[in-house]
Amino acid sequence: MNAPRVGVRLSDRQRLDWLQLLRSENVGPATFRQLVNHFGSATNALEMVPELAQRGGANRRIVIATREDAEREMEQARRFGVRFVAVGEPEYPPLMRRMDQPPPLLAMKGDLTIAQRPTIAMVGARNASITGIKMAQRLASDLGSAGFTIASGLARGIDAAAHKGSLETGTVAALAGGLDKPYPPENDRLYGEISERGVVISEMPFGWTPRARDFPRRNRLVAGIAFGLVVVEAAKRSGSLISARLAGEMGRLVFAVPGSPFDPRAGGANALLKDGAILVTEVDDVVSQILPLLDTPPVRTERFEEPEPLTSAPPPSESERDHIVNAMGPTPVLIDDLIRHTGLHPAQVMTILLELDLAGRLERHSGSAVSLVPTDI
DSSP states (O other): OOSOOTTOOOOHHHHHHHHHHHTSTTOOHHHHHHHHHHHSSHHHHHHHHHHHHHHTTOSSOOOOOOHHHHHHHHHHHHHTTOEEEETTSTTSOTGGGGSSSOOSEEEEEEOGGGGGSOEEEEEOOTTOOHHHHHHHHHHHHHHHHTTOEEEEOOOTTHHHHHHHHHTTTOEEEEOSSOTTSOSSGGGHHHHHHHHHHSEEEESSOTTOOOOGGGHHHHHHHHHHTSSEEEEOSOOSSSHHHHHHHHHHHTTOEEEEOOOOTTOGGGHHHHHHHHTTOEEOSSHHHHHHHHHHHHTSOOSOOOOOOOOOOGGGSOOOOHHHHHHHHHHOOSSOEEHHHHHHHHOOOHHHHHHHHHHHHHTTOEEEETTTEEEEOOOOO
16 A cells, blocks of 8 residues: 555655646546555556546546656655655644645645644744734743644735744744745745745645635635634735634634735634634633643544445446536535535545546535536536
């Protein structure tokens, strides 16, 4: 089996196999996990990906990352002091294992033990007020003194204040690009300090320049690594609210610092409070809610499972593929509902979805839901 249980390390060859598969076209965290579970190893999965994509209706040959590409990225990362940590290895952030579709490989640099401690995320406005920055820095410092690591996204404003406030006690910065491409440029010095005294993480390829679409994935890491997420200032339409929504979907606690109703930068945080977020005016408001969770056994730990035998169900036919495609559309549906609706064997449904995913025709959503990628009419 080419996937480690928690606490087991990959060999160097396995790590390269994982990186090569993960960097191949249309292979995201969920697809990666299903491929390794189904075929037993990343090596076997790499051999099968082109055939699966073709059966899924790909209109061209899927691009598989070469061994040389994987070796080059691994060497670049090594020279930069970056490690690729697999989801089952001891250094992998423990709460991130419990995410829906955790990154199979997480690029990490710095003191990796900091990411092992109980963590609280903090996010907010980039154009934060002086009061908001002061509040974020003080909360981060006080939470750090209480024994918590602080996670944020290295953005301007509240993120930077949270990192600065927790630099002495432990901070994690999640990036939207590769670990050699920190953003924004004005936080380069802060990034350097965190990479030396804290820890920086990313699921993106080394050398990847972040695009607008990559920041929600960064927000997902910030939410997933923590027991709870604190919003200090946020407008009604902001990335911080995306982080809060993601945290809520993952079952994390959502906190918000109230702000003036006359300040648009507080509109999103105040709206969260109306929707049931926990009000925060001092550090004890957070600590009192998080401490009881520290002794709670994890509800779900993401792991790779032994592959289901390929003979457990007959290979899906073309008519069965059509049945699945016809039952889907641009609106997300639960995979369990697809199985019930079509009456097909679960292994057949999962195989068809995997084929569609590799062909670029499937979109995955939280809560085990899927939809078809819209096509031009």
